[in-house]
Amino acid sequence: MEVYPKSFENLLESYKKLPGVGEKSAERMALATLDMSLEDVLKMSEALVQAKKELHSCPICGNLTDQEICSICDDSNRNHNLICVVEDYKSAFAFEKVGNFKGVYHVLNGLISPMMNIGADDINLSSLISRVEKLEHPEIILALKSSIEGETTTLYIKKIFEKKDVVISRLAYGLPMGAEIEYLDMVTLDKALFDRKIISE
């Protein structure tokens, strides 16, 4: 039995592919779409395809970009000797929203997890090593969450650079255990950045 007209059903099915969108929300969103202006719907339709086609990882830092190199790596006003290592795009977005960090990023796109069979080669780590080797007196800030995977990855990176001329710090404790960086309030995130502790130099 068909409850919805076909083209309504198709839109519902698309919305239901988005995270946190169930049957009821999809129906509400689809009806709201019909109330939007044709211009806005066309904009959204184009934004989807454009985002999917143009966005990719920056070849230097792994952050999200629609340019050849991301706007942060391309910014000569930022400190390229200060690299903030984050798990994912969302963490980098969160720091940029606070706006106090003037270094650059390295997005790992994952964390080492022996339990999930994710090793150092499965995340964006080797490019960090070659990147750091080219710098003079670099500092690496490890901004990973305080979970087993986060700690494991922190320890692993610390070990890699242990005997090299690299200052390594991690975010200050003050992160609630197990919290996702993206959901932290901005003040806490800012404090954690400021209170970072050097763990090897």
Next chain:
Amino acid sequence: MEVYPKSFENLLESYKKLPGVGEKSAERMALATLDMSLEDVLKMSEALVQAKKELHSCPICGNLTDQEICSICDDSNRNHNLICVVEDYKSAFAFEKVGNFKGVYHVLNGLISPMMNIGADDINLSSLISRVEKLEHPEIILALKSSIEGETTTLYIKKIFEKKDVVISRLAYGLPMGAEIEYLDMVTLDKALFDRKIISE
């Protein structure tokens, strides 16, 4: 300061136009979009435009359709003398999901509301009158919510057909299935008592 790449920002802005989608959900949805296959993104992009362009109100009943006449009005197996009057598309969808109603609908696309300055001419009512006049012994089921606006609209429609050969009923008021009597609001409990059904006499 730009936190997001431009084409990511555009997608965010579009998602934020949807009901119940704030900054955080929009970010999550946009990132999920990047993880979708290009095929699915293209499908969604097309579904948006197609839905917006093809969907409109059925000229007979006012329900949502992408055909000239909606599939329910076009269905000769349904009882066209039994018209269920609903406020909006969502109400019609809800009845169709239950699947037991074999009549047809009339979607008012609103309710009379003196407070909001919405009169009988502002909703899809005149077409109901001309529609009913062509039928023999029709029954109208008023399936409107039990708010001031719903009651006002119910009374108004009742009045219109009062002296004509039309049976008019309204949905039963009463306990929702599974509800605890102690937690019911007093108005509902009072209505349920008033509308009680004799099960043996």
